[in-house]
Amino acid sequence: MGVVAKRSSMTFYSDGECHYSHRVRIVLAEKGVTVDIVDAGGEHMPAELADLNPYNSLPTMLDRDLVLYENKVMMEYLDERFPHPPLLPVYPVARGSSRQYIYRIERDWCVLVDTITQGTNQKAVEKARKELRESLIAIAPIFAEKPFFMSDEFTLVDCCMAPILWRLPVLGIEIPNTKQTKPLLNYMDTLFERESFQESLSEAEHEMRSGKASS
Known part of the structure; x- marks a missing residue:
């Protein structure tokens, strides 16, 4: 898949099933960047990736002579390189808050997602599944306050x-x-209907919702 526009050209090595790769693809779509997306992962790791990235990991981004292999660095680099639309607030305090939200998402939720997807310990998987579900339900009411995650504008936090x-x-x-979860469900609909989100979806991600990705 490719995100088409008339700005720059770069290569993005992406795992079509990985949420860390997906967040960067959303940023690419938001920015309208012309990018060659190489779908990799599992047994399909490109031979050149080990030369580009010392960890031979995904996602990896190549922009001319620059190679990035940490997803948060990629997102902020793209936001600075292509400043419109901005995906981080202008003011330092608000930017700091956004970065802190991303940190908490990774500490509180991404680790649970990773535990479930790795699936090496069934007891740990069930525990992580229960914690993630309960945590999302608990936080659901905050989405009634603003259209996006603690913000009036779509930001990198929403990309995560x-x-x-x-x-x-x-x-x-x-x-x-339920009445409690309705704001979260509305927030999800807002995100999923966004044009950049639809453009960001890999084939594997389309299948995650049984063909409902384009509905």
């Missing part, structure tokens, strides 16, 4: 949230439709 929320069905997590 969207891939997790999209994967809930394949993670074995169902959010009940």
